[in-house]
Amino acid sequence: xxxxxxxxEAQLVLARVELNALVKQVIDLTRARWHDLPEQRxxxxxxxxxxxxxxxxxxxxxxxxxxALTNLVFNAVDAMPEGGTLTxxxxxxxxxxGGNGMAxxxxxxxxxxxxxxMDEENPPPVR
Ligand SMILES: Nc1ncnc2c1ncn2[C@@H]1O[C@H](COP(=O)(O)OP(=O)(O)OP(=O)(O)O)[C@@H](O)[C@H]1O
Ligand SMILES: [Mg+2]
Numbered sequence: 001x002x003x004x005x006x007x008x009e010a011q012l013v014l015a016r017v018e019l020n021a022l023v024k025q026v027i028d029l030t031r032a033r034w035h036d037l038p039e040q041r042x043x044x045x046x047x048x049x050x051x052x053x054x055x056x057x058x059x060x061x062x063x064x065x066x067x068a069l070t071n072l073v074f075n076a077v078d079a080m081p082e083g084g085t086l087t088x089x090x091x092x093x094x095x096x097x098g099g100n101g102m103a104x105x106x107x108x109x110x111x112x113x114x115x116x117x118m119d120e121e122n123p124p125p126v127r
Contacts, residue, residue, distance in 0.1 A: 030077075049087075079113050087113075
């Protein structure tokens, strides 16, 4: 169904992606959902970007990462109907043996919210 309703580009274009810039862009692009709409209902969602300095650029499909990040932000907002804090954090990590002192090999983006949460025992309600 997903392939049918949201067809991917025939060929993914991998290019240099600056994740810190992408995070800032997604926060800007989603402002209506985390600021304007909640504000109309008297709700405040604080958004924080904790961006790792000197984060190495990655090779990736920028539009795919942007879409994924946007969905995580929407999910986080949906999970905070009474307001809260949404934090987007980037990091650089060393993978494999002897990580200390080695140049970072991986980057990560975390999207954290202070909302209702979920775990295996308490799956989300079916809407
Ligand atoms: N940050 C979160 N906190 C709590 N529950 C979450 C969070 N993210 C997702 N969920 C739960 O997982 C469900 C599935 O999320 P998913 O993004 O796949 O679909 P959706 O948000 O319901 O619909 P869509 O993304 O198509 O609008 C959500 O409906 C919600 O119940
Ligand atoms: Mg969703």
